Amino acid sequence: MASPKLITKIEPEEPTTRFAVLIDADNAQAAVIKGLLAEVAKFGEATVKRIYGDFTSPTSASWKKVLQKHAIKPMQQFAYTTGKNATDSTLIIDAMDLLYTRKFDGFCLVTSDSDFTGLAMRIREEGLTVLGFGEQKTPEAFRNACHKFILTEILRPSTEQEVCSQTPKAEPSSPSKDAAPAVKPSKFPTKFVLEALEQSSDESGWAHLGTFGSYLTKLQPDFDSRRFGFKKLSDLVRSKTDVFVIEERSLPGQKQKSLYVRAKNDLS
Numbered sequence: 524m525a526s527p528k529l530i531t532k533i534e535p536e537e538p539t540t541r542f543a544v545l546i547d548a549d550n551a552q553a554a555v556i557k558g559l560l561a562e563v564a565k566f567g568e569a570t571v572k573r574i575y576g577d578f579t580s581p582t583s584a585s586w587k588k589v590l591q592k593h594a595i596k597p598m599q600q601f602a603y604t605t606g607k608n609a610t611d612s613t614l615i616i617d618a619m620d621l622l623y624t625r626k627f628d629g630f631c632l633v634t635s636d637s638d639f640t641g642l643a644m645r646i647r648e649e650g651l652t653v654l655g656f657g658e659q660k661t662p663e664a665f666r667n668a669c670h671k672f673i674l675t676e677i678l679r680p681s682t683e684q685e686v687c688s689q690t691p692k693a694e695p696s697s698p699s700k701d702a703a704p705a706v707k708p709s710k711f712p713t714k715f716v717l718e719a720l721e722q723s724s725d726e727s728g729w730a731h732l733g734t735f736g737s738y739l740t741k742l743q744p745d746f747d748s749r750r751f752g753f754k755k756l757s758d759l760v761r762s763k764t765d766v767f768v769i770e771e772r773s774l775p776g777q778k779q780k781s782l783y784v785r786a787k788n789d790l791s
Contacts, residue, residue, distance in 0.1 A: 540567025540628045542654070543621050546595070547634035548576025549610050550657070551675070553585040556593055558678030559656055563631055566654060566671075571621065573598050575614045611638050618642055622649060629653060632669070635661040643668035655744070672745040708752045713766060715743065717786050720767075724785060729770070732757060732782040760784050 542563060563569050572595045576583050579601070590597055598617065600610045621627060622645075629652030632639055636657075643653045643665060655661075655669030659676060666672040716739070723738035724730035730738075736756045739746045753759040760767050760782075768787050771780040 540652075541570040541626065542567050542629045542631050542652075543571040543618070543627050544569045544573070544595075544631040545614055545618055545633065546572075546574040547610060547614060547632075547636060547639070548574050548578075548583055548586050549608070550635045551633045552658075553589050555656075555675040555678045556589050556595075559633065559675065560593060562656075562673060562678060563654070566652070567628065569631070570627065572596060573617065575600055575610045575617075577601055577610070608638075611636065615639070615642050618646070622646060622651070627651065631656065633657070633675075634665075637662040637665045640665045640668045666745045669744050671740055673747060674745065674750065677747065677749040709750045711751055711763070717766070720784065720786055728785045729783045730785065732760065732784055735784060757782055 544560075544563060560569060560572075572593070574586060574590065574595050575598045576586065578587055578597055578599055586597075589595070598613060600613050618630060618632075619642075622630075630646050631654045632643060633656040640662075643655065646653050647668070647670070653669045653671075655665060655672040656675055656678075657665065657672070659674060661672070661674075719739050719742055720730055720735055723735045739756075748754065748756045748759040751759055753762065760769060764787075766787055767784050770783045770785075772783055773780050
């Protein structure tokens, strides 16, 4: 007698957000690529990874060392004419070709060049997510054209980690587990943050941390708690006891408590 077949129920996987990662080698540093791809993974899957530049140039030597390791496809672009950036044009043309395939949910544009502002805006018009990655020098026009802009300086390996790897005999003080990668902290924009909190709070003055964070990014795409020395927004909020009051609440149907925040000066 034949044994009955075992039927296994396969749960459908949640759809993955698909990103095309396009890197301008002329305006990006190879040292940040590991942290950059890890950051992209927080938002979705890097389905396409391409980098544009002249890889026969000595200035691109650092990139050639990491392309194969991270499965990034180099798009060679020779500098035929002095003063003309053919790399930008090729990247933009490729981006539009990929956009019209309708296979992606968003684009990651890695550059510090304001010339890609129009591209970011065009992609947004199609309803896709635009993540921007660039250095501190990146103009505000490009930053604000993205849904989220992330400074590549905060994606670099921490200075202390680099020192440890180069001088094993040294015994630097241990950094806090909540400390962000080494980068000079920015001045905390108290006024802006409180205005965003007011707009995202309910009638009682309280705002869910997630709602508050989303509103901060909508108003200022380059807002990032790591710029102020904290890995997470929750850590930043908890540290600013002179600005915020926090409250953990147990919500129906949820095992973990949710964090709510309000302005300290709102308390009567």
